[in-house]
Each structure stands twice: as structure tokens, then as C-alpha cells.
Amino acid sequence: MTHSTAGGRTRGAKADAAQGKRARLTAAAAQVLHEQGVEKTTLADIARAADVPVGNVYYYFKTKDDLVEAAIGTHGDTLRAVLATLDELPEPRDRLKHLVRGWVDQRDLAARYGCPTGTLASELDKRADGLDEKLAVHLRALVDWVAHQFRAMGHRRDARELAVALVAAYQGISLLTNTFRDPDLMAAEGRRLQRWLDTL
């Protein structure tokens, strides 16, 4: 993560290009790693998707793990942005229902490649490096946010348990939706969760 050299001299063109390539590599990594999995994805795959020469990747990222870590970072950014939008809704119940709706809206992607965060978490767990913990932080932030909503709905004692259950329901249905290649499974489970939220 380079510090923003605000008002730096005329390093404009080159630095912008560098920023552009770095950003492109990060975005490409997030997408390709989701579609192909971490282990099956080569640096050449990511470089090709980002339209950057293979050997040049190492100027921006020292190792493949650094690239994976960057992808994890974008997951965190995306999550934060989603939650910030949901926070604008006045009712905590509506926030949760819109969260579920967002999941259902992505059911086709889940059917093809699974939940971006979930499949990545599953893979990172098998690796020796501590990258899995970096992703766990973001997943934990989601659970915390959901628990906060349940608490605001009056569930003092079991808010966290309900939060875990809701996120788990999504992760589980993502896996089944993916395994059976059937987006309708996600849609049906979404409706069930909506009804469930209405009863709480």
C-alpha cells in the first residue's frame, strides 16, 4: 500500500500508469481467483486478465501471496461499501432483508463459482500462510454487523447466535447452489430467510 503523495511533483503520468496497472492487477486477481480458485490460478492467468506482461507482475507484487492478499482487501472494501449502503435504511430488520436480497440477486454468480468470500475462505484454510486470518477479519465484521442489527431488533441475548446462523445459512446455500448449479435453490432459501426475519 503506497502512501498517497499528495501534491507530489510531476510524477503524474508514470505514477498514474503504475496505479492503473496495480489496480488492474488487483481487480483481475479478485475475479480470476474467485473463478478458478487460488491454487489453479497462475500468475500468468492474472497477468493476462489484467493485460500486463507476466514478468512485470513482480514489479507490483513481490509474491503470489501478496496478490492474494490484495484480492482479500477488495473483498473487505466491497463488504464495507455494501454495509454502509444498508446502514442508510432506518429499520434494522429492513437492513437484514436487503442484505438477503443482495445475496439472492447474485445467485447466478454463486451457481457458477460459489460465494466469493466463502470459497476463498475455504481454500485459504488449507494453506500454510496466515492469509486465512486476514479474510476471517472481514467475515467477522459481517457477523458483527448482522449481530448489531439483531440487537437493535431487541434480541439482546442471542443476537450473535442468530447472526452466525444467518451468515451460515447464506454460506451453506451458496455451496449447495454451486454444487448443484441451481440458482433457484438460493432464491427459495432467500424467501425462507425473509419470512424468518419477519417473525423475529
Add this chain to the structure above:
Amino acid sequence: MTHSTAGGRTRGAKADAAQGKRARLTAAAAQVLHEQGVEKTTLADIARAADVPVGNVYYYFKTKDDLVEAAIGTHGDTLRAVLATLDELPEPRDRLKHLVRGWVDQRDLAARYGCPTGTLASELDKRADGLDEKLAVHLRALVDWVAHQFRAMGHRRDARELAVALVAAYQGISLLTNTFRDPDLMAAEGRRLQRWLDTL
């Protein structure tokens, strides 16, 4: 799968050894693939775990995929055995509750390596070969069996939806239990599912 040559001549010693090694390799594959993941596991890893020389593996399995397929087969065998035991219970509700109990009993394993079937399904999905469908068959068999129990409990219309939800709940909590390395998550969700089953 070799047919059992019942009463064959004195091919005892050699064939038994072969059977023994093949069985050992299959068992080792199922375990190591679960612990390390498919991509990170080398044939050398499996051979070592089975106490078989590396190059000799190819006498029993032509390719690595064949070994993975054998591991998938043991997943199917295990599942069938579990369901057969549960079928001995008279009440369908008790069958489901015992199924959940069995999951909870394995929470330590799930915390370390995730659900054996779920993590494998997630990984196989990223591969080009059609191995993911072979595993999907077994997962579908589980969903079918659960749906059958719900139907026996009087849930004519939404038995399948409930079945998908129950299996998904398990898969999801397995992933969170694994990501957060916290078996208590599985225990709490197990209690919640038990209560839920009691209300249906």
C-alpha cells in the same frame, strides 16, 4: 472397483497385499485430501500416508484424478452407512436430530479442516474434469434422504426446501466453524437446529 473373486485359487497373499495397499491408498487419499485440499496434496503426500512407495501408486491408480475419485467413493460409502444406521430409528424426527448430533460430534474436525464433503465439493467445482458431479450425487442423496424424513413428518409441500435448508445450515456453519477455528459455533447452531426440528 474389482469384483470379489470368491473362492479363487491361491492368489491369496499377493492379491490381499494388493487389496491392502489399494485400500490403504484410498483411505489415505480421503484423509489427506480433506486435510490439505486437492490441489496442495501431491501423490507423494498420499503415498507417504499410505506407506507405499511413490512410484508404485501408479500401479493401483492410473492418474491423480482416479485417486480423488476413489476418495469421493469412500465419502459415498460413509454417508450410506450413516443413513442406514439412522434409518433404524422409528421416528423420522429423531433420525434428523441424530443426524445433527452426529455433525456436532465432529465439530473439532470441522474446526480444523471443514466438512469433508463440503470443502471437497468447493474445490472440485474449480476443476475442469467432471469429478464435481460424482460428489454432487452423494450430496444429493443426503438431501433426498432428509427430504424423505420431512415428508414422513407431514411436510408434503416444502419437504425438499426444508431439506436443502438443513443441509445448507450444516455446510454453512462448517465453513464458519472452520474459518473462525471455533467448534462452539457448531455446537450452538446444532442446539438451534434441534429446537427448530422440535417445532416442525
Add this chain to the structure above:
DNA sequence: GTCTATACAGTGATAGAC
């Protein structure tokens, strides 16, 4: 800063001795 050529390690798979 950008890119090419290449070193180096690891892996699946085969040939062939025993």
C-alpha cells in the same frame, strides 16, 4: 518504470530393473 529471458523447484507420470 517496463518488459524479456531464464533459472530453479516441484509435480505428475513413465520406463524398465528386480
Add this chain to the structure above:
DNA sequence: GTCTATCACTGTATAGAC
């Protein structure tokens, strides 16, 4: 049937030209 030696290939990473 069992095992050793080795091949062919792929992928990460580096050195260094431009």
C-alpha cells in the same frame, strides 16, 4: 507385483536489458 530412476512439464521468481 513391486519399486527406482528419470523424463517432461508447469509455475514461481529473479536477473538484467531496454
